[in-house]
Amino acid sequence: MIKRLSILTTIFYFLLSAVVMANEVDPQNVRVFSDVDDTIKISFVRDFENSVALSVYQDALFYGMNTVYSGVRKNQVQQGNKIAFSYVTNGVDFTVNQTHRGLLRSFRFPNPGNHFPQSLYEKIKKKAHKFDVITRAIKTEWPNRVVLIGDNGERDPIIYDQIRKAIQKQAAIEGRKIEILIYIHIVYKPSNAKTKGLRPTQQAFHNAGDLAILMHKDGLLSLEQKDQIVTSVKRKIEKEGRNRVWTPLVYPWYKYYNMGQLGRSSCQQFYR
Numbered sequence: 001m002i003k004r005l006s007i008l009t010t011i012f013y014f015l016l017s018a019v020v021m022a023n024e025v026d027p028q029n030v031r032v033f034s035d036v037d038d039t040i041k042i043s044f045v046r047d048f049e050n051s052v053a054l055s056v057y058q059d060a061l062f063y064g065m066n067t068v069y070s071g072v073r074k075n076q077v078q079q080g081n082k083i084a085f086s087y088v089t090n091g092v093d094f095t096v097n098q099t100h101r102g103l104l105r106s107f108r109f110p111n112p113g114n115h116f117p118q119s120l121y122e123k124i125k126k127k128a129h130k131f132d133v134i135t136r137a138i139k140t141e142w143p144n145r146v147v148l149i150g151d152n153g154e155r156d157p158i159i160y161d162q163i164r165k166a167i168q169k170q171a172a173i174e175g176r177k178i179e180i181l182i183y184i185h186i187v188y189k190p191s192n193a194k195t196k197g198l199r200p201t202q203q204a205f206h207n208a209g210d211l212a213i214l215m216h217k218d219g220l221l222s223l224e225q226k227d228q229i230v231t232s233v234k235r236k237i238e239k240e241g242r243n244r245v246w247t248p249l250v251y252p253w254y255k256y257y258n259m260g261q262l263g264r265s266s267c268q269q270f271y272r
Contacts, residue, residue, distance in 0.1 A: 058102030064208025209233035
């Protein structure tokens, strides 16, 4: 009788372990590439005088973006995934190194040392800095998921779409599976209000709360993390007022200037 129970117990645990193994999800390798100016740092890149003035401030943060990035890292590590962040910018190295690195470290962004501005040589020769750096890193590592975060101040929607197409083409040739998620910070009035100037595969966000909602939907943040970030952003919006200039800010003075239906008041309604 005891021997029979021992055999049945062994069979039970064997079947249980088989079920557990069948339901386990293989760990993923996640790579996040983020722009800096007007994506996470208040920079006003479309206005030369203001952009020069803002370039010296290391605390000019778009409120909550550091919390989103840190939350993504924590959530993915808890899930057993490997994740790393890189900050790739078209800012010239000697003009942005100090302020960018200062902001990344001060607000405890993940992997603050992974900062890749372009060189003066690349600027003069009009090299495709972002495209080259990001595609080279992806093809070296071939992660399962790639996350690209930028803004509509310059050419991020175009560059990120070029990266997506190039990587998917190479992945198809090599028989690899890779998922590419693209999030674009809407900082300036889009040339096309309907599409926001984005490609069909790109998702728009207006602030860290919006981004948290999108990332939760895509499995990068937990429900609890998303709710905490949205609540924090809502409170900040209510406190900061219309013309505040002291950073960090959800909406700096220039962001929704003349934005029409995408104006600040419209975005506030989302959180009510």
